[in-house]
Amino acid sequence: MKELVRLRTRPSRDGKTFKYMLDYMDESGKRRQISLGHTNKRKIERQKARKERELRMGVVAVKSMKLSDFLADSLTWEWHIKDTDRRRLPLTDEAVSTILTASSGKF
Numbered sequence: 001m002k003e004l005v006r007l008r009t010r011p012s013r014d015g016k017t018f019k020y021m022l023d024y025m026d027e028s029g030k031r032r033q034i035s036l037g038h039t040n041k042r043k044i045e046r047q048k049a050r051k052e053r054e055l056r057m058g059v060v061a062v063k064s065m066k067l068s069d070f071l072a073d074s075l076t077w078e079w080h081i082k083d084t085d086r087r088r089l090p091l092t093d094e095a096v097s098t099i100l101t102a103s104s105g106k107f
Helices: 041-057 067-074 093-103
Strands: 006-011 016-027 031-035
Touching: 016 041, 067 093
Parallel strands: none
Antiparallel strands: 006 016, 016 031
16 A cells, blocks of 8 residues: 655754654645654654544545535535425525525625
């Protein structure tokens, strides 16, 4: 299996001490570096394993979304609702599209 997180040591300016860093590529393909700030080898291996597990599982931080983007995205969802139940819902697809067109520049 390909290693997603690489452990690096970074020497200090005086050359006597060092710090560990984790190198990895985030979900958008950007290279990230995290300085761990300590030299406890066991703790570092646990942090590396945790970060690799997060990357493999696809754990992503929640991002905020505009209301108009959410409504536009919700129109593409597959709704598994009976037709009889759909008539009882307060917002139908037509109502959501009307809201989007009416407020296209306000959000």
